[in-house]
Amino acid sequence: MARPLSFIGAADTNPETMPYWDGCAAGKLLVRRCLSCGKAHHYPRGLCPFCFSDRLEWIEASGRGTIYAFSVMQRAEVAYAIAYVTLAEGPTMMTNIVDCDFDSVRIGMEVTLRFVPGEGGPPLPVFAPA
Amino acid sequence: MGLKGKACIAGAFEHPTRKAPDKSVALLHAECARGALADAGLTKDDVDGYFCAGDAPGMGPLSMVDYLNLKVRHVDATDIGGASYLVLVAHAAEAIAAGRCNVALITLAGRPRSEGMAIGTAPRAGNPAQPDLQFEFPYAPTIVNMYAMCAQRHMHEYGTTSEQLAWIKVAASQHAQFNEHAMLRDVVTVEQVLESPIVASPLHRLDCCVITDGGGALVVVKPEIARSLQRPLVSVTGAGEAVKGQSGGEVDLTYTAARWSGPAAFRMAGVMPADIKYASIYDSFTITVLLQIEDLGFCAKGEGGRFVSDGNLISGVGRLPFNTDGGGLCNNHPANRGGITKVIEAVRQLRGEAHPMVQVPNCDLALAHGTGGSLGTRHGAATLILERE
Numbered sequence: 001m002a003r004p005l006s007f008i009g010a011a012d013t014n015p016e017t018m019p020y021w022d023g024c025a026a027g028k029l030l031v032r033r034c035l036s037c038g039k040a041h042h043y044p045r046g047l048c049p050f051c052f053s054d055r056l057e058w059i060e061a062s063g064r065g066t067i068y069a070f071s072v073m074q075r076a077e078v079a080y081a082i083a084y085v086t087l088a089e090g091p092t093m094m095t096n097i098v099d100c101d102f103d104s105v106r107i108g109m110e111v112t113l114r115f116v117p118g119e120g121g122p123p124l125p126v127f128a129p130a
Numbered sequence: 131m132g133l134k135g136k137a138c139i140a141g142a143f144e145h146p147t148r149k150a151p152d153k154s155v156a157l158l159h160a161e162c163a164r165g166a167l168a169d170a171g172l173t174k175d176d177v178d179g180y181f182c183a184g185d186a187p188g189m190g191p192l193s194m195v196d197y198l199n200l201k202v203r204h205v206d207a208t209d210i211g212g213a214s215y216l217v218l219v220a221h222a223a224e225a226i227a228a229g230r231c232n233v234a235l236i237t238l239a240g241r242p243r244s245e246g247m248a249i250g251t252a253p254r255a256g257n258p259a260q261p262d263l264q265f266e267f268p269y270a271p272t273i274v275n276m277y278a279m280c281a282q283r284h285m286h287e288y289g290t291t292s293e294q295l296a297w298i299k300v301a302a303s304q305h306a307q308f309n310e311h312a313m314l315r316d317v318v319t320v321e322q323v324l325e326s327p328i329v330a331s332p333l334h335r336l337d338c339c340v341i342t343d344g345g346g347a348l349v350v351v352k353p354e355i356a357r358s359l360q361r362p363l364v365s366v367t368g369a370g371e372a373v374k375g376q377s378g379g380e381v382d383l384t385y386t387a388a389r390w391s392g393p394a395a396f397r398m399a400g401v402m403p404a405d406i407k408y409a410s411i412y413d414s415f416t417i418t419v420l421l422q423i424e425d426l427g428f429c430a431k432g433e434g435g436r437f438v439s440d441g442n443l444i445s446g447v448g449r450l451p452f453n454t455d456g457g458g459l460c461n462n463h464p465a466n467r468g469g470i471t472k473v474i475e476a477v478r479q480l481r482g483e484a485h486p487m488v489q490v491p492n493c494d495l496a497l498a499h500g501t502g503g504s505l506g507t508r509h510g511a512a513t514l515i516l517e518r519e
Contacts (some may be wrong), residue, residue: 014264041379042265042378043261043262069279069282069283069381071274071330073270073272073329073330074327074328074329075251075274075327075329075330076251080270082276083279084279086381091378091380092376092379092381094266094271096270107286108286124269
């Protein structure tokens with residue numbers, strides 16, 4: 001069962017990251033890519049963290065990724081799995097692993113994108129075993 | 131700028147309390163300041179430089195210099211979390227070398243235990259302007275599960291085991307039994323660590339440090355002043371600092387910023403890891419120690435699990451006596467920031483004032499290293515090399 005996640009920040013008042021959250025609202029995970037050096041990054045910024053160029057585009061992620069690292073938080077009201085997932089597009093992002101038996105989660109496991117409701121904001125991108 | 135011959139640590143004091151519901155944070159700072167100055171044989175009127183970090187209440191040095199009623203000509207409030215106090219020692223030494231002050235006072239204090247702070251297991255929201263916050267906080271990162279991911283990845287890449295991590299706690303507990311002020315004085319076994327409940331996989335409860343009230347203070351002085359005092363001479367001879375984050379999404383949890391701060395400090399001091407007789411190594415969690423030991427060069431990357439096993443960190447038993455006060459894992463982690471206690475125990479060792487059961491014979495060269503923030507997201511590292519003259 002998906003755990004409702006609380007949205008933090010103010011997407012509607014932050015032009016730097018608003019397209020990312022608008023993408024989530026439309027069921028898309030957007031990744032920031034630099035038109036100067038060609039590298040994609042996460043979390044999204046207004047200047048490329050690799051070359052400081054402001055010539056950036058948003059690309060829609062395929063939704064495929066692999067688990068780089070994870071931990072199942074047992075000391076919580078409801079146990080949950082936090083993870084770093086490396087996207088097929090390159091960058092690694094913090095997320096949750098959902099809709100699975102946590103005992104079966106492994107580093108290197110292939111996962112696919114899902115969205116869960118965000119409390120007080122747009123849906124949030126999470127991942128489940130592919 | 132090299133630091134050799136530029137500054138000495140003349141005073142060091144660790145507050146004996148581990149629970150102080152009846153004292154304000156400012157008062158704890160003041161009691162630590164008084165303790166360290168008394169240890170050095172100096173008075174508050176000798177202080178002309180004041181150094182503190184994010185635990186200082188109010189507006190850092192402004193609030194604390196006023197509360198302590200100091201008259202200073204130099205302040206520094208560099209904050210890199212729990213590693214701040216090692217950086218502040220280096221910055222104090224640099225300020226003294228530059229003639230900006232002669233007697234630098236560094237204080238830390240806090241009372242997370244009395245305030246019932248679930249520091250490790252509750253997600254904490256920061257300032258909404260913090261750029262990473264909206265992309266991380268919804269997923270409920272905590273201090274423990276962030277370090278746990280580092281452990282999980284290290285196990286995956288290098289075959290490190292929970293048994294090997296447990297040896298770090300075992301070594302700390304062997305030392306803590308001799309520290310009358312330690313919060314946890316019972317010696318534990320590898321089995322007891324493994325049988326303690328999982329907090330965030332793969333870390334167990336006994337892989338985690340204590341939550342304590344308290345604090346500490348240090349007095350760094352000009353060598354001429356140090357020589358006039360009736361204390362053994364402890365010199366700052368090397369220092370390094372570094373910051374590591376997620377590198378724009380190129381996340382690598384297998385190493386820490388100690389990979390940069392360590393070599394910088396060794397280079398400045400002109401010594402090698404193999405020369406170090408005692409090491410204070412930040413121990414917020416067992417995995418913190420293992421990663422730093424590798425990055426500081428005490429063993430090769432990936433060999434940390436084998437290095438810490440079989441009592442290799444226990445004074446009188448192993449090759450690298452560490453955290454002989456019991457460390458953050460058993461003794462004290464005041465204000466959730468263990469950096470100052472790392473320097474204090476190194477000073478005790480270099481003076482020959484550690485507990486006789488854990489004192490390293492002829493300890494004339496020590497390392498103190500701290501990590502601040504979170505290894506799982508973004509953190510600071512600071513390394514000090516200290517020598518007894």
